[in-house]
Amino acid sequence: MKKFYISIALLACLSMNSCKHNEWFERDPKSMITDDQLWNSPTLLTSLMANYYNRLPALHGLFNTGGTTEIDDAMWSGHRDQNWHNDFQFGDDYGRYWDYGFIRDINLSLENIEKLSLKLTSAQKRLFIAELRYIRAFVYFEMVKRMGGVPLVTTQLVYDFSGDPTPLQVPRAKEYEVYDFIFQEMEAIKEDLKDNNASKTRANKYAALALESRAMLYAASIAKYNNLMSSPISTPGGEVGIPAAMANSYYTKSLNASKEIISGPYALFNENADKGANFYDMLNKKTGSEVIFAKDFATGxxxxxxxxxxxxxxxTEDNESSSTISPSLSLVESFDYLDGSKGSLRNKDASGNYIAYTNVQDIFANKDARLYGTVIYPGTAFKNNPVRIQAGVAVWTNGRYQLTSSPELGKNYDDGQVWTGFDGPKDDATDVSNTGFYIRKMVSDAPAASTRGTSAANWWPWFRLGEIYLNAAEASFELGQGESLGYINSLRQRAGFPANSLSSLTMDIIRNERRVELAFEDHRYFDLKRWRMAHLVWDGSENDPNAVVWGLYGYRVIRPGHADNGKFIYERIRPSRFRRARFFRLANYYSSIDQTVLNNNPKIVRNPFQ
Structure with missing residues (x-):
């Protein structure tokens, strides 16, 4: 009976004048978006682009809490069920990224815009195509810096059901060919991205130049430093390893891109006269002219x-947990003093006696202001409230100090003054600093930002001008050009150093400047890899202050009648929760390729040591 009524309806419609053009049957569906709607609607295409931007990968970034504990800049102090962060060894698959599903989606979108976007203006079409190519190049950069050369696929791979999959089996490109592809793509599209120049959250011309600046610096570094190893890491087909002769060309490309950005509309953030607060504000305020390209967030x-x-x-507000990252003493000491001396904290004199400081923060006096903007240390404040960091008391007994801590945070000692501060530090504890330091950088101070109901909306920086200055300095230095000094001094002056604080440069200085300027911004792991230094820094030695996370605990002196009574001394400690030194092997310079990929494509060459 149902089929009968449908037949009657069909005949009736065909006999009616209103159905002569089949309008009744050709209505757009209500529950899905058609190709014509998607590829011809700037609004829908912008939504698609937002999805793709959201899928851009990172290793530790994008506020992946705990990720940064896997390097020497911090340790894990959160829930014990995740204490593996403190017993971490770099596995063969560490950092692996091989996302050809994403590449396929981008290639499909590019082809569909070319064929189906008939109602877009030429300017709209050109911009969307350029953004897609930017995202694709970004993904290829994230793959090559982890995996080495990867298959370069720029069109859809469509199976013809012939029973022969070999046309779909694309071999790995040479490592340098992937970097060349990224450069060529950015050169081809950068002018097409100019309509986005006012945006900090969509690819624009300067974001393209920033990707050039970074990627070409990576390629140059690998070409130089890999070949300086006693046994360079490479494969016979060049899937891994870049010829040394290519280094200067890549350094030059990086420098040229950096210079174009520096001469553009951006400026180092300098809106707050307090240099430390200024450095924190740079990434927290979402204002100013330093950030070039960021992943944005919005409350609600x-x-x-x-x-x-x-x-x-x-x-803490309504938190069940907090304070999961405890910055390392090694990081804190990498920030120099403003007089130019190295940043080692002076807790003891040459004879091994404790140095007593009048105020708990005095040991950090006259430090690079970027330290304040990056780390919360004793005697500072957050959200206009003083932090309460004090490990315990040092009681003078029988000619020596006896260091004691309270079993309860925030408890007073027998003299009615603080024993252990409510903010610790406390050894072998959860949700409180284990090193004596908290992270400040990118921890939002907005109202209710640390509540579950509201959370935070400050952005994640993909590229900012501070990095570009560092890229320019490094490339210029490697090319033997004197302008590198000016770039470094500009960053240091922003951090409170006097003008022209350095009169000469070394690569060690440049490397340290990158560490302090870009701390917790997802750079250090890849920097040490491209310089071929990771196996030397994370050497597995239990006596190495970088391979092992150390802390610094402050104690209030109890020594009645002595000039040091009421002052503070400091002790270096290795937190109990930090179990094993970081150990980076030569095999970790290139992540292993998943066995499923190797099984599906016999043309894929394994990485060295795998």
Whole structure:
């Protein structure tokens, strides 16, 4: 009976004048978007682009709480069920990224815009195509810096059901060919991205130049430093390893891109006279002219929980956990003193006696202001409230100090003054600093940012001008050009150093400047890899202050009648929760390729040591 009624309806419609053009049957569906709607609607295409931007990969970034504990800049101090962060060894698959599903989606979108976007203006079509090519190149960069050369696929691979899959089996490109592809793509599209120049969250011309600046610096470094190894890491087909003769060309490309950005519309953030607060504000305020390209967040729409997971202990709101990242003493000491001396903290004199400081923060006096903007240390404040960091008391007994801590945070000693601060530090504890330091950088101070209901909306920086200055300095230095010094001095002056604080440069200085300027921004792991230094820094030695995370605990002196009574001394400690030194092997310079990929494509060459 049902079929009968449908037949009657069909005949009736065909006999009616209103159905003569089949309008009744050709209505757009209500539950799906058609190709014509998607590829011809700037609004829908912008939504598609937002999805793709959201899929851009990172290793530790994008507020992935705990990721940064896997390097020497911090340790894990959160839930014990994740204490593997402190017993971490770099596995063969560490950092692996091989996302050809994403590449396929981008290639499909490019082909569909070319064929189906008939109602877009030429300017709209050109811009969307350029953005897609930018995202694809970004993905290829994220793959090559982890895996070495990967298959370069720029069109859809469509199976013809012939039973022969070999046309779909694309071999790996040479490592340098992937870097060349990224450069060529950026050169081809950068002018097409100019309509986005006012945006910091969509690819624009300067974001393209920033990708050039970074990627070409990586390629140059690998070409130089890999070949300086006693046994360079390479494969016979060049899937891994870049010829040394290519280094200067890549350094030049990086430098040229950096210079174009520096001469563009951006400026180092310098809106706050307080140099330390200024450095924090740079990434927290979402204002100013330093950030070139960022992943954005918005309260009520898309937020992250970095502040929720890392707010200082005494300022938790509705958190069940907090303070999951404890910065390392090694990081804190990498920030130099403003007089130019090295940043080692002076807790003892040449004879091995404790140095007593009048105020708990005095040991950090006259330090690079970037330290304040990056780390919360004793005697500072957050959200306009003083932090309460004090490990315990040092009681003078029988000619020596006896260091004691309270079993309870925030408890007073017998003299009615603080024993152990509510913010710790406390050894072998959860949700409180284990090193004596908390992370400040990118922990939002906005109202309710550390609550579950609101969370934080400060952005994640993909590229900012501070990095570009560092890229320019490094490339210029490697090319033997004197302008590198000016770039470094500009960053140091922004951090409180006097003008022209350095009169000469070394690569060690440049490397340290990258560490302090870009701390917790997802650079150090890849920097040490491209310089071929990772196996030397994370050497597995239990006596190495970089392979092992150390802390610094401050104690209030109890020594009645002595000039040091009421002052503070400091002790270097290895937190109990940090179990094993980081160990990076030569095999870790290139992540292993998943066995499923190797099984599906016999043309794929394994990485060295795998």
């Amino acid at each position: 729409l898309k937020v992250h929980r970095f502040a929720y997971d890392n707010i200082i202990k005494s300022m």
